[in-house]
Amino acid sequence: MTAKRPRVADYPLAETQPSKVLGPNCRSLEELTLQGIMDGTITMEDLRITPSALEAQADIAEAAGRPNLAANFRRASELTRVPQEVIMATYERLRPGRASRKQELLEAARQLRETYDAHRIADFVEEAAEVYERRGLYKFRY
Amino acid sequence: MEDDASRGANRWRRFDDWDNRPLRLDNFALEDPANGFSAMNGARDPAPSATVDGGRITVLDGVPEDEFDMIDLFIARHHLDPAMVEEAMAIPSIEVARMLVDVNVPRNRLVQLSRGMTPAKLAEVVAHLNSMEIAFAYSKMRARATPGNQAHVTNAKDDPLQLAADAAVAVALGFDEIETTMRVARNSWSNALACCVGSVVGRAGTLFQCSSEEAEELQIGMAGFTSYAETVSVYGTEKSFIDGDDTPWSKAFLAAAYASRGIKMRCTSGAAAELLMGYHEAKSLLYLEARCLCMQRAMGAQGTQNGGIDGAPLAASIPGGVRELMAENLIAVWLDLECASGNDARSSESEIRIGAKILPFLIAGSDLICSGFGSILKYDNSFNPSSFNGEELEDYLVLQRDFEADGGLTPQGEDALLATRKRAVEALSAVLEELKLAEPDEDMKQSVVVASGSDQTRSFSAGHATRISSSIATRQISVLDVIRALNKRGFREEAENLLFLVKLRLSGDYLQTSAVIRNNRVISAINDPNRYDGPGTGYRLTEARRKEIANIRGVLDQGEVLRTEATFQRVEEGRIRYRSIGPAQQGAIAREVVVGLSPGFGSKLFRTTAGHPLSAVLMDIRAGIEEAGGTARFVRFLHTADTSFLGLSAARLSGSGIGIGLQAKGTAVIHRKDRLPHNNLELFSNAPITKLEHYRGLGRNAALYASGAEPEPIVVPTRGEALGARHHARVALIYAIETGLVRDGAEPEELAVDFLRDNQ
Numbered sequence: 039m040t041a042k043r044p045r046v047a048d049y050p051l052a053e054t055q056p057s058k059v060l061g062p063n064c065r066s067l068e069e070l071t072l073q074g075i076m077d078g079t080i081t082m083e084d085l086r087i088t089p090s091a092l093e094a095q096a097d098i099a100e101a102a103g104r105p106n107l108a109a110n111f112r113r114a115s116e117l118t119r120v121p122q123e124v125i126m127a128t129y130e131r132l133r134p135g136r137a138s139r140k141q142e143l144l145e146a147a148r149q150l151r152e153t154y155d156a157h158r159i160a161d162f163v164e165e166a167a168e169v170y171e172r173r174g175l176y177k178f179r180y
Numbered sequence: 181m182e183d184d185a186s187r188g189a190n191r192w193r194r195f196d197d198w199d200n201r202p203l204r205l206d207n208f209a210l211e212d213p214a215n216g217f218s219a220m221n222g223a224r225d226p227a228p229s230a231t232v233d234g235g236r237i238t239v240l241d242g243v244p245e246d247e248f249d250m251i252d253l254f255i256a257r258h259h260l261d262p263a264m265v266e267e268a269m270a271i272p273s274i275e276v277a278r279m280l281v282d283v284n285v286p287r288n289r290l291v292q293l294s295r296g297m298t299p300a301k302l303a304e305v306v307a308h309l310n311s312m313e314i315a316f317a318y319s320k321m322r323a324r325a326t327p328g329n330q331a332h333v334t335n336a337k338d339d340p341l342q343l344a345a346d347a348a349v350a351v352a353l354g355f356d357e358i359e360t361t362m363r364v365a366r367n368s369w370s371n372a373l374a375c376c377v378g379s380v381v382g383r384a385g386t387l388f389q390c391s392s393e394e395a396e397e398l399q400i401g402m403a404g405f406t407s408y409a410e411t412v413s414v415y416g417t418e419k420s421f422i423d424g425d426d427t428p429w430s431k432a433f434l435a436a437a438y439a440s441r442g443i444k445m446r447c448t449s450g451a452a453a454e455l456l457m458g459y460h461e462a463k464s465l466l467y468l469e470a471r472c473l474c475m476q477r478a479m480g481a482q483g484t485q486n487g488g489i490d491g492a493p494l495a496a497s498i499p500g501g502v503r504e505l506m507a508e509n510l511i512a513v514w515l516d517l518e519c520a521s522g523n524d525a526r527s528s529e530s531e532i533r534i535g536a537k538i539l540p541f542l543i544a545g546s547d548l549i550c551s552g553f554g555s556i557l558k559y560d561n562s563f564n565p566s567s568f569n570g571e572e573l574e575d576y577l578v579l580q581r582d583f584e585a586d587g588g589l590t591p592q593g594e595d596a597l598l599a600t601r602k603r604a605v606e607a608l609s610a611v612l613e614e615l616k617l618a619e620p621d622e623d624m625k626q627s628v629v630v631a632s633g634s635d636q637t638r639s640f641s642a643g644h645a646t647r648i649s650s651s652i653a654t655r656q657i658s659v660l661d662v663i664r665a666l667n668k669r670g671f672r673e674e675a676e677n678l679l680f681l682v683k684l685r686l687s688g689d690y691l692q693t694s695a696v697i698r699n700n701r702v703i704s705a706i707n708d709p710n711r712y713d714g715p716g717t718g719y720r721l722t723e724a725r726r727k728e729i730a731n732i733r734g735v736l737d738q739g740e741v742l743r744t745e746a747t748f749q750r751v752e753e754g755r756i757r758y759r760s761i762g763p764a765q766q767g768a769i770a771r772e773v774v775v776g777l778s779p780g781f782g783s784k785l786f787r788t789t790a791g792h793p794l795s796a797v798l799m800d801i802r803a804g805i806e807e808a809g810g811t812a813r814f815v816r817f818l819h820t821a822d823t824s825f826l827g828l829s830a831a832r833l834s835g836s837g838i839g840i841g842l843q844a845k846g847t848a849v850i851h852r853k854d855r856l857p858h859n860n861l862e863l864f865s866n867a868p869i870t871k872l873e874h875y876r877g878l879g880r881n882a883a884l885y886a887s888g889a890e891p892e893p894i895v896v897p898t899r900g901e902a903l904g905a906r907h908h909a910r911v912a913l914i915y916a917i918e919t920g921l922v923r924d925g926a927e928p929e930e931l932a933v934d935f936l937r938d939n940q
Contacts, residue, residue, distance in 0.1 A: 050689035050702045059687045070683055072675055075663050082404060082658050085682050087442035095688045102706055103288070104516065104693065106258065110432075110480025111691065114439030122402060125437050126395050132430035134422045159436065165257070166429035173250045173418070175427065 043097040051094060062086050089115040109158075116156035124154075132166055135179030143167035202529040209497040216460030219451075219495070219504035220307045224462040228301035230269050232262045241300040249418040251471055254428035255299065258478035264296025273301065277308035280317040280514070283714040287321055291516045299470035302514070306507040307466065314506045315540035320712045322513040323483075323705035324694035325719045327545035328356040329588030330520055331555035333375055334562035338367040338645040340374035340612070341605050341620055341628040342637055347378025348604035349597055350555040351386045353573075354590040356696040357408065357520075359552055361391040361562045364642045368392040370649035372405040377611055377662060377674065381604045384677035385697030387444060387690070391563075394434065401443045404659025404682050407690070408444035410485045410520065410551070414475050415449065416468030419459035432479035442685025444695065446483035446518060447476040451504055452491030465495055469508040477515045482693045484512045485551040487522025496527040502537055509546070518694035518705070520551035526558075526565040534567050535579070542585045545719055547694045549587055557633035570632070580729045586721055591732045601629045607671045614665035615657060617648045741913045748786035748793070756795035757934040758782050764815040764928035767835030772811045773882045774839040775801055776830030777931070778821045779921035781844040785914060788846025789868040789907050792875075799935055800872045801840065801848075804879025810836075810886050812879070814933045818926035821918035824858050827851030833928065836886035840878065845914050846870055850882045861885060862893050868907045870896050 048054050056067045061084040074080040096111035117125060128146050130136055137143050144167050151160035170176060185193070198204065213223035231239035237256035238245045248256060276293065279285040294302065309317060331350040335342045343360065350358050358379055360371045372390040379386045387407045390400050400406050412431050415421040421428070431447070438445035449472035451465035460468070469486065476484050487509045488495045495501040505522060512519040521541055528534055541549045553576070554561045554569035561569065568576050573589075580587040592600075605625045612618040618640070627638040640648075651657075659682055667675035680700065684690050690697065695704035712718035721729070767774060775798070782794050802812040815833060817826055823841045827849035830839025837853040838861075846867030849860045862881060864870045877894040884891040 046706055049692070049704075049706045050687065052684070052687035052689050053701065061686055067683055067686060070679070070686075072663070072667060072672070072679055075660055075679065076667060080660070082402075082660060085404060085442075085659075085685060087440070087685050087688050091686065091688045092439065092691075095691055098706065099692060102692075103291070106477055106480040107482055107693065108480070110436055111439055111688075113436035113480070117436050117440035120440070122399075125440075126398070129394070129430060129433055129437065132427065132433050133425055134427055134430075159433070162429065162433070166427065169250050169253050169429065170427070172253075175250075175422070 044094045045101045046098060049098050051091070059091065060088065062088055087118065089118045092118065113158050113162065116150075116154065116159050119154045120150065120156060120159075124149075128163070132163065134170075134175045135177055137170070137176055138178070139176050140167045140171045143170065202531070203533070205529040206533075207497045211499050213464070214462055216455045216462060217498050218464045219498050219500040220303070220464050220466045220507070222462055222464030222467055225303070225464050225467045226300045228269065228273070228298050228304050230260065230265045230298050230301075232265050235262050237262065237265070241298045250427055251416070251418055251421065251475060254478055255471065255474045259295070259474040260298065261295040264292065266296070268293045268296025269298070269301060273304040274308050276305045277313075280305070280309065280321065280510075281313050283320070283712070286713070287710065290321065290514060294514050294516070299474050300467060302474070302511050303464070303467045303470040306510050306514075309507070309510075311503045311506060311540065314503065314510050315544045318506065318510045318513060318540070318546070319544035319718070320710075321510065322544070322546060322710050323516060323518055324547050324696075324703065325708045325710040326698065326703060327586050327588050327719065328548050328696050329354070329553055330357040330359060330548040330551055331355040332552045332561055332563055332566060333358045333360050333378070333555055334362075334371075335556060335560040335634040336363060336562070337634045337637070337640065338363050338371060338642045339628070339634060339637060339640045340370050340618075340645060340648060341608060341624060341639045342631065342634055343371060343374035344378035344381075344604040344608035345601040345628055346556050347375040347388075348381035348600045351379055352382050352592050352597060352600045353555065354588055355386065355553070355555065356588065356698075357387040357389070357548060358555075359389045359391055359410070363562050364646060365392065367642065367645040367649045368396055368400060369652040370645040372400045373611070373652055373657070373662065374608055376405045376659065376678070377608045377666070378604045380674045380677035380681065381607060382600055384680040385700060387696065398437060398441065398443075401438070402441055403657070405662075406443070407681060407684065408446070409438055410446045410448055412438075412445060412481065413448045414472045415453055415457070416471040417454045417459045417461050417463070420454045420457045423457055423459070428475050428479060435479050435481050439688075439691055442688055442691070444690050445481065446485055446520060447479075447481045448485045448489060449473065449476065450486045450489035450491050450522065451501070451508055452488065452494040456491055456494060465498070465501070465504050466507055470511055473508070473511050473515055473517065477517060481517065482691065482695075483518025483520065483547070485520040485522070485524075486512050487519075487551070488525065488527065489522055489551065490525055492522055492525045492527040496533070502527075506540060516693065516705075518547045520548035521546040523550040523567045524552040525563070526567050531572075535575075538567060538576070538579070539583075542579055542587050543583055545586065547696075559635070560633050574732070577729075577732050581732055584721060584726060584729070586719070586725060586729065590728050593733060598629070605629050607666060607674050610669035610671060611662055611665045612648070614669055615661060617651055618644065736909050736913060738913045738916070741910060742917070745784065745786055752782065752786045752793055752795055755793065755936050756782065756798070757936060758816070759932040759934070760816070760929045761932050762930055764833055764930040767813060767833055769811055769835040771809060771883065771886050772813055772835040773805045773879070773886055774813050774815055774830040774834040776826040776833075776839055776841045776928075777814060777816045778826055778843040778918050779816070779818050780821070780918040781816070781842065784917050784921065785844035788844070788870070789911060789914075790846055790870055792846065792872055794844060795935065796872055797842070797846065797875050798933060800876040801842070801879035804876040804881075805883045808880040808883035808887070810879075810883025814931040816929045816931050818921065818923050818929070821915065821922050823847045823849045823863070824851070824860060827860055828853070828855070828857050829928065831855075834886075838882050838886040840882050843867075843915075844918060845911055848875065848878055850878060850885065852885065864894075864896055866896055866898060866903055868903050869898060869901065
């Protein structure tokens with residue numbers, strides 16, 4: 039978004055730097071017009087948040103003293119690259135009793151890390167895999 | 181009154197009265213900590229403790245690391261800041277409690293300390309505070325300065341037209357967020373589209389969520405219809421969490437998933453959920469909720485919806501349960517979370533309990549005072565009735581006005597709301613037609629525009645909504661299709677408003693803590709932080725906002741009172757004529773009763789507060805005097821407007837020494853010339869419930885006193901009406917008109933009173 043990491047004073051980004059808030063196709067906020075929607079040049083893809091916007095919000099959250107919120111935004115930044123069905127499948131696998139053994143979660147983590155470059159999320163899933171083993175959550179529920 | 185029920189009764193009958201009050205429909209439960217029925221003092225609540233070893237938490241609230249359950253593990257790894265633990269846990273809880281209410285200890289310092297505190301420590305600290313201190317600390321600790329509110333918008337038929345109209349009304353009233361859910365789960369897409377369109381009528385920026393199954397909710401968000409979610413539920417015991425079909429890790433993953441799609445998200449938790457789910461571990465409501473809140477902060481949620489939520493009625497059945505709900509909201513904001521502070525599921529059938537419960541939040545302010553104010557009627561609320569509903573909405577508006585407290589809402593006039601409903605129904609109809617989803621006819625639309633609730637509509641049924649919903653889902657209609665349809669059909673403003681809303685997700689500004697949109701701007705804890713350090717600081721009403729809140733409907737002013745009186749004047753002129761025939765003389769007739777009229781009587785004011793024409797009052801008084809053998813004489817006083825002095829002055833002019841004082845508003849007194857001003861013979865002080873027959877009786881008694889008799893006093897029966905509330909604003913305005921005519925030393929005037937033909 040910007041070379042310098044945004045700070046609290048840069049918030050809200052849509053107001054302080056509207057031309058630098060870009061969608062995945064590099065369209066700025068100003069380019070997202072009603073006319074563009076009417077003539078079909080703007081798609082849902084143009085309205086998706088980007089990894090850099092989430093990283094910028096993470097920087098702001100951190101500067102405002104909210105490290106956990108920032109960490110969530112950084113995990114989210116990685117998930118922008120992950121398709122919806124993979125997200126839903128991973129979520130499903132993280133629910134109790136869905137994975138029948140630790141290896142399934144570790145495999146999901148590996149896929150996130152290798153296919154989508156999502157290291158933080160992968161670490162997080164691996165942590166879940168270890169905790170679920172400790173707490174006996176790999177058991178049949180339905 | 182005839183009353184035989186006393187015979188043979190062996191119970192004080194007041195208990196019958198109490199049995200019949202709505203309060204007695206509420207369940208109350210015995211405090212029973214071993215079975216989980218304890219607000220703040222569970223049988224197995226641990227003592228606060230934490231041990232840090234090599235940067236790792238090895239003991240948490242008495243539990244050693246190898247015995248941590250998944251909740252302990254999540255809190256130990258993601259909530260507690262090892263660098264803060266030693267310092268924060270070392271401060272005695274009572275001292276931290278005092279810091280929470282000390283205006284000289286900044287919020288930031290307390291937020292920092294909270295990150296070194298375990299759930300048991302947080303719970304122990306807030307348990308030291310009484311209810312007032314909790315509310316005060318809440319006001320100081322909440323994250324965003326400007327208070328807000330959230331509405332439920334649902335109906336019993338899942339009728340999309342009504343959803344659009346009611347969503348638009350909620351927006352007009354100022355709700356920052358609206359939330360819908362369905363009677364029939366499959367109707368989620370239809371509900372979402374309808375509320376989405378309604379929510380952009382009138383202004384842009386109201387956030388909207390459709391509460392449904394997790395995966396579907398995210399899909400609806402992806403299609404651009406919704407902008408936030410709050411169904412990410414968290415539970416305070418491991419077994420409840422698993423029965424809720426999640427873990428802290430799965431929920432944290434979902435939190436990141438929402439943010440990755442640019443959708444605002446908060447978690448949900450609240451007292452008594454574990455008790456309802458059967459896995460309370462003999463721990464108190466507050467301790468379990470403290471665990472929930474630590475997890476939510478740990479997973480990086482920006483906020484929470486807590487304060488009982490679905491468990492609120494159960495919490496309220498326990499001693500101290502309502503104080504506990506306030507305390508758990510306090511922990512949420514202390515942990516620096518946005519707080520949608522409950523006041524949601526109706527926790528009592530007693531309107532007094534409901535009104536009392538809302539007050540601390542109304543005066544303290546909250547990010548979202550209700551995490552679901554029923555903007556629709558109770559029976560239309562698909563979440564179940566809220567504390568406040570469409571029925572009681574005006575009560576809430578008046579509470580804001582009474583306490584000059586910003587509850588997030590702004591009163592709207594009848595015409596404005598009708599126009600809003602019409603516009604929303606037309607806009608949604610256009611979208612439904614344009615997208616070939618349905619073709620609502622004029623009768624359907626009209627019935628919805630004027631309907632208070634779905635019982636009064638002739639519109640879509642839940643089955644219609646199912647077909648609309650499935651069509652939206654299978655054809656993958658998105659918010660862009662809706663924007664196009666709106667614009668194509670001339671709803672350009674709504675199209676722009678909706679575009680504004682979906683563009684918010686690009687910057688992600690509204691993902692920050694406590695974000696809402698006001699006047700097309702994102703405000704949050706970042707750019708509108710709550711900084712309270714004593715009187716004169718923190719959120720204050722501006723004069724403009726104060727005026728908005730005060731502007732409820734049906735307020736009286738003197739001009740309006742005079743206009744109303746003027747309409748009665750014309751009628752009265754056909755019934756009665758008052759002629760001044762010179763200075764009033766001392767009477768000599770032994771059986772005469774002087775009726776002393778107030779300065780504005782029949783000249784500026786023409787009916788009593790009960791609505792009786794003054795001509796009729798005088799006729800009955802005269803008839804009463806005459807039927808008891810007396811003679812009536814009418815005198816106008818201009819030196820006083822006070823009933824007692826009118827009565828005493830009349831008595832002193834009277835040949836019998838008995839007089840009646842009568843004000844235009846209908847207050848009347850019988851006086852005797854030798855008594856002190858306020859020591860009268862009989863008084864009708866409750867003019868609004870005084871009937872003409874009472875005035876006739878008053879005349880009769882006055883004449884009987886004049887003859888030396890001791891009549892039975894006339895008693896005007898009251899049924900306990902709040903006459904002051906019903907009448908005093910008008911009375912004060914009327915009485916000011918009377919006192920405005922008073923002239924010091926003015927002589928009494930003899931009046932000839934002619935009753936005219938219209939009166940017969």
